[in-house]
Amino acid sequence: MNVLVWSARQGKENNLRVRWIWIDKFVEFVSGQRAVAIKNVSLAEEHLHDHFPGYPIMPASLLIEAMAQTGGILVGEMRNFSEKVILAKISKAVFHAVVRPGDQVRLEAVVDNIAEEAATVSGTIRRDQELIAEIGLMFSHIDKNLGGMEFPEENFVFDNDQFMDLMRSYRLERTS
Amino acid sequence: MALSREEICDKVQETLMDALGVDEDEVTGDATLMGDLGAESIDFLDIVFRLEKAFGIKIPREELFPAENLLNNEQYVHDGKLTETGLAKLKAQMPHVDFTEFEKDPDLNKMPDLFRVSSICKYIESKVNAG
Numbered sequence: 647m648n649v650l651v652w653s654a655r656q657g658k659e660n661n662l663r664v665r666w667i668w669i670d671k672f673v674e675f676v677s678g679q680r681a682v683a684i685k686n687v688s689l690a691e692e693h694l695h696d697h698f699p700g701y702p703i704m705p706a707s708l709l710i711e712a713m714a715q716t717g718g719i720l721v722g723e724m725r726n727f728s729e730k731v732i733l734a735k736i737s738k739a740v741f742h743a744v745v746r747p748g749d750q751v752r753l754e755a756v757v758d759n760i761a762e763e764a765a766t767v768s769g770t771i772r773r774d775q776e777l778i779a780e781i782g783l784m785f786s787h788i789d790k791n792l793g794g795m796e797f798p799e800e801n802f803v804f805d806n807d808q809f810m811d812l813m814r815s816y817r818l819e820r821t822s
Numbered sequence: 823m824a825l826s827r828e829e830i831c832d833k834v835q836e837t838l839m840d841a842l843g844v845d846e847d848e849v850t851g852d853a854t855l856m857g858d859l860g861a862e863s864i865d866f867l868d869i870v871f872r873l874e875k876a877f878g879i880k881i882p883r884e885e886l887f888p889a890e891n892l893l894n895n896e897q898y899v900h901d902g903k904l905t906e907t908g909l910a911k912l913k914a915q916m917p918h919v920d921f922t923e924f925e926k927d928p929d930l931n932k933m934p935d936l937f938r939v940s941s942i943c944k945y946i947e948s949k950v951n952a953g
Contacts, residue, residue, distance in 0.1 A: 734864045737841065759871045764864070766871055784868055 667809065668712050669753065672719075672816040680756045681720040685712050689747035704745035706779075709771055710736060713781045717755035717767035719809060721785050724760060727804040729787040734764065738782030749773050763790040824951050830877075831943040837872045838939065841865060851940035861937075873942070879949050884915060886945055887937065893930070904928035918945035 674682035687694075687704050694702040714733045722731045745751055751771050758766045769781040804810070835849045842859050855861040861869070866887050874881050892898050892915070898908030909928050913921055919941045924932060 735868060737843075737868060759875070761867070761871070764867050764871075766868065784864060786864060 667715070667812070668708065669715050669812070671819075672716075672812060673752075675720070675723075675813075675816055678720075678724045678757060678760075680754065681716055682755075683712070683716040683753045685751050685753065687745055687747055687749045687751065691747075694747055702747050704749075706739065706741055709741070709745065709751070709779055710739055710781055710783075712751070713753050713755060713769040713771065713779075714783060715809075716753045717769055717783050718785060718803075719812065720755050720757060721760065721765045721767065722804055723813065724757070724765075727801065727810075730789055730801055730803045731765075731785045732788055732803060733783060734786035735784035736781070737766075737784060738780060740780045741778065742780075743773070743776060743778050745773065745778060751778060763787055825947075827943065827947055830946050830950065831939075833876050834873070834939065834943050834946060837869065837876050838942075841868045841872050849939055851938070851943070853939050854935050855937040855939070856934035859939075869942075873946065877946060877950055879946075881949070886916075886942070899930065902930050904930065916941075916945075918942075918948060 669683040669685050672681055672683050674680065689695075689702060693705065693708070697703065697705050718731050718733065722729060751773055753769060753771050755767050755769045758768050760766075764787060765785045767783045767785065769779075769783065770777065771779040771781065831851070835846065838844065838849050838855075838859065839846060842855075842861055842865060844859050848859060853859055855866075855869075870881050870883070870886060873879070873886075892908065892911060895908075898905055898911060904912065909921075909925065913919075916936075919936050920938075921936070924936055
């Protein structure tokens, strides 16, 4: 059995949530076009104690994760979260500066392309005006891909309440 | 405005370098996408997206790379090889591909060799200059 299917099933059986939320809020969200999210980086995040002792910097992989969540929600929302959207490819990841505790980073994701099977997103990460990273991602709508493999019926990507809460709090803030 | 074969191939080369993270000198006309350039299935879609953008054209999914429905059809595939009907169908679907070698032994495992940089150039040329 495919690892992805297996872990999704295990997660359901054990009632686990295998995902965690890695962005703090959306500040802009234009359906189908672009989204801007904020992430505050805190020394209270445990991984910074080890990466690195005495010189805490946010790992590049976790900057990519933050962009993948920003872009993934943007892509998922286009079809009302009916598709299982998973990160399929990191086509570009260029880093210009390091991110430290106390920084606030601004993640902007722009949809380049969307088709039945997949979508591509261009992302930039900034701290104030400074460009930190440029990231290109490709998301797969897995039900329409992977040669007819079967995936669990329920949408294990967006069954995370926290993802939905992010959208709700963004909309609430807009309307109040 | 018609583009020359050279202009098209330069742009295709650039597209493949971006999509697959390979160097300029690796993207020769004869290079196979999967074997030589390390493309995986998700890359094919990425390449299609990028070509559409670079040339301002629409690329139907089955035209540049063959549809899976052909491979999952018993009429077209037998014992891991394409049948005569299957081969004819594939050839009709992909007139931009050179089948000379493949025809001698249409083993499915050899299908990846069909996708070469030069066949993408040819395909784009037929699309762009068709009017």
